Amino acid sequence: MEHFEQQRYFSTELLQWYVVIKRDLPWRRHRNPYFIWISEIMLQQTRVDTVIPYFNRFIEKFPTVEALADAPEDEVLKCWEGLGYYSRARNLQAAARQVKEQYGGIMPSGKEEVAGLKGVGPYTAGAIRSIAFNLPAPAVDGNVMRVLSRYFLIEEDIMKIRTRKHMEELVMQLIPEGRASDFNQGLMELGALVCTPKSPKCLTCPVMEHCRGRIEGKEDQLPVKTKAKPPRPEYRLTAIVEGTGEHAGKVLIRKRPDTGLLAGMWELPHVPESPDVKPGAYVPLPDEAAADRLGAALNAEHIPASGGEHVMNAEHTFSHIIWYMRVYRYDGQVPEPAAPLVAAEQAAAYETGNYQWIRKEDMERYAFPNVFLRILNDYFE
């Protein structure tokens, strides 16, 4: 079969298939570019089923670009709580402010304008321009690269940027005149429902007849992809500091810096268990020593904490790190020996606004990463 013919067949069959079987998803019920944009950011590295409830809550709370631009960042993060990759939320709001100020609150459709928005890369720019505005732009994500690598038997490593660029050129040739929106969505829909990473459902595939990957029996070896490195372990000691006096019944939390891991999120105070753990050479500190180390670290930051009793352990896996956490409970009182010094300085720690005493019901007002939600909910149980 001629290459051109193979392409024409693919586009025609895919489009016809998509318009019949396409799923009813919340962001497909409108042509609102703002909604499409929100959905595309949320869908980055995140499954459809996970995104749906977040999307519905988000557009209810922030129905317009301006509503999002004008919201406090903490509220945006709270709405994103549990979804992960929290910089997406912060970049999204920064971009909403860009749209409000530079484009009068109207989502732009131009290539440069869309691609210039914070948090919008090559994929998302193409997705917004094609899906929301039906402009002929490639939206090449993992689904698309999997589908194309199989159908056209492309054995380039999809982790390489030039492979994505190659696929983008291919998609530009494949998009039928005036059908960019449905075609790009169809490509992703096929990858999500039929041309799945494992056990692709070739027998129900609309383009199986001319799929080179399947014909040559290589569908299970495609796409070619370099393996990710396993996450490195980090051993951390975590504190539940119980307030006393005016803070009785409360627990101390702190806000993370606005860059890096879990930026802008709230957490329980925690420190490395030991300064430098060589891989595979972890030796746990005895409980008493661990409690002392963590207590001393808290006091050094002018946080009143005495005692230290092991209450639970927790694990949490990120993309590149795995936290092994040992959790200790403290009384939020100034320890005896250092009392005068600590008492005099402890207030300074709270002046930054980075620390708060909270009750269980106050958790609604702060955005926590899942690992701390689990610990706090378990503790307040």
Place this chain on the structure above:
DNA sequence: TATCCGTGGAA
């Protein structure tokens, strides 16, 4: 180019 950035579902 390689690393950093979350989470949970599926097999």
Place this chain on the structure above:
DNA sequence: TTTCCAAGGAT
């Protein structure tokens, strides 16, 4: 249980 990896972007 472990492993993979999902509608990626920033640096």
